[in-house]
Amino acid sequence: MDPIDRELVNRLQDGIEIGPRPFAESAKALGIPEEEVVRRIQRMVDDGYLSRFGPLYNADRMGGAVTLAAMAVPPERMDEVVEQVNAHVEVSHNYARDHDVLNMWFVISAEAPNRVDEVMDAIREETGLEVYNMPKEREYYIGLRLAL
Amino acid sequence: MSGRPSPEGVTLDAVDRRIIAATQGGLPLVPEPFHQLAETLGLTAEEVMERLQRMQAAGAVRRIAAIPHHYALGFKANGMTVWDVPDDRVDVLGPQVGALDFVSHAYRRPRHPPRWPYNLFAMVHGRSRDEVEAQVAVIADLLGDANRGHQVLYSTRVLKKTGLRLRA
Structure with a gap:
């Protein structure tokens, strides 16, 4: 994991807004395209750093x-x-x-x-x-x- | 809209269940995940988002987020800390313990005396047992004389771990 990955995890633990482009805000804050945000999340899931990215049901x-x-x-x-x-x-x-x-x-x-x-x-x-x-x-x- | 969960939760219909079943393992990781999910389910993106928002407002969805795998991220020590706190103080102190940044869950649960005198549970996560012991000391400090006894139970083995299961 590089510093951008870590920053992404820190941001995304709190959750995204439900909307048409939920990664746009993080992408803008980190200065990377949305495609890269989702690619990094996918890689962290594949590597086991994240158990998943999605709804936490109660x-x-x-x-x-x-x-x-x-x-x-x-x-x-x-x-x-x-x-x-x-x-x-x-x-x-x-x-x-x-x-x-x-x-x-x-x-x-x-x-x-x-x-x-x-x-x-x-x-x-x-x-x-x-x-x-x-x-x-x-x-x-x-x-x-x-x-x- | 206040966004406060209603105490009774939410009644799920068949479409809600399909959305839950399709997302238990995670959202599609694309820039427009709700659109892709909608396409898979034969729904409109608006309906998928509206239903998830309603489930979130009712508390059935806590949040849509990155769920870290603590162990892989280096947090290899997880301790279930349990505390015997007087009944008339636990509801004031519990939220203060929960607010500590290393506490992931904090609950009040029933005692089972004499075997089990503890009523406050707080899960803590550290990179080592030493770090967890230091966290326990912070909680003990916060509770002060309201701490009539405590223990830390480390998990030694995961015996089973599965996702939420819904009736079909």
Whole structure:
């Protein structure tokens, strides 16, 4: 990444305006053509610096439900429980985290709100382990600002 | 138009769903992306832009932006910091923690005593664990005596990561 790439990422993390030519403003600010702006973004996506460029959707404003769930998985059962949890399509993200008790953290999203509870119940039944439900009660901030 | 999200969000119709399905992986990277998207979907660019604007006003679209891959950008340490903050102070302090530039998400979540006493979650990102520890110290300073205990949980392995899925 060169300095223009970094400046582009810094600018574009905040989002573009929805309009006919959404990259025109960044192009002008950086003194490069719009074609070069999109080419640079495409290259950063291809190289893995950006996971994507596009809309960031908020599932719980789309009539659905999202929750964060945590489990205490005995280390010797980790692989087996990962498979059981990940088998649910509603589990969108799952991370192992180093914690003395709660070592597996995953996000469950579903369009039908009661589906989230059903998935947690199913995981409890399949694994015989408790699933701690930690839904967001209040959102104070969301948005990543990496200063590059 | 105030642009404030309505509390109930938005009801999606079939056309909205097609737009979401077509953009979950990203926008076409051309100077006129909404026109190209419209062409792919057999819609007019005006309709695509109008629908995305409506979803954004309702909060279903947070923003249309570059989504950085922190790890590839050198932010190799990500910590989920969790804090036990008195219930009558957390809603004042939470937004202050969220305003710190290294915090990407800040939420209040329920405690599960005795195993889990923490109610304030803040995700932080640094280039190293040392940098994350320094960020944790900044949050601890900000919370002062409202910090009754905290921990940092580093992710050790991504076990699954998929995009949003919608009913067809």
